[in-house]
């Protein structure tokens with residue numbers, strides 16, 4: 148191997164990924180090659196910088212507390228997902244959809260088939276709708292007709 | 306890695322097998338053993354201790370859920386690190402305030418910087434002696450560069466293991482490691498030329 152090849156394989160040497168015969172060659176090359184020696188020293192310095200930075204990483208980290216947190220998250224997710232069937236049936240959410248559907252059906256029946264005097268709510272709703280139309284009478288003729296035009300053009304757009 | 310364990314202390318393989326069967330105590334012990342390294346890895350990528358702890362927790366919960374898919378083809382630690390790297394990537398994607406970086410780096414830019422850096426022999430970075438300064442220097446690197454450097458220099462994984470953790474080829478590991486070291490070296494020079502400020 149020549150200098151350029153050694154230089155290209157510097158990382159493999161530094162990382163211990165070089166086969167033993169190439170390693171021996173490199174060892175004897177770097178003894179007289181200042182450039183390779185300095186490049187290797189630079190690798191060593193970057194490694195030391197990383198180790199120095201990592202040395203403070205574990206300060207204040209408690210594996211025991213961390214493990215408890217992880218296990219309580221696991222327990223929370225798994226035990227929460229395993230709700231017994233009887234609890235599901237008793238849960239108010241289980242009854243909510245059918246109850247709401249029944250109530251809606253009852254109101255619909257009451258409104259459409261009930262006697263006129265009991266249908267006051269329906270009458271109120273109708274009055275409010277008509278009120279909107281009757282408001283037109285309070286406005287002067289051109290304004291009312293332009294609002295009517297606007298409404299009809301909005302309907303056309305839809 | 307000890308699979309058998311010493312008398313009274315269960316080995317890793319024994320704990321993994323028990324955890325796979327749903328033994329939470331066995332898994333809690335695995336978490337205790339591996340969490341310092343996993344936390345350090347997450348911290349190297351995310352920088353904030355709170356974020357790192359969140360991501361590490363996320364990784365351990367995910368690992369528990371997919372323990373049955375762990376076939377033992379690789380070391381448990383390598384497998385865990387891969388899950389942790391993915392958890393950190395997810396965290397970086399979710400948090401737009403933290404600089405998001407694609408796994409596939411812009412290699413051409415890095416290559417150019419690499420060539421430029423190689424043209425300055427003798428202009429070596431001084432030895433960094435304080436942990437604070439080392440922190441500052443590493444903070445200037447991208448999460449991906451910090452990750453691969455920590456996997457190699459701090460965690461001591463070999464190229465094959467790093468390829469497995471990052472799910473990439475051996476050549477990609479070598480290339481990324483070279484670029485990351487170049488970037489770190491440039492930053493060390495920058496700080497030493499400014500007198501360690």
Ligand SMILES: [Zn+2]
Nearest residue numbers: 150153180183
């Ligand atoms: Zn040389």
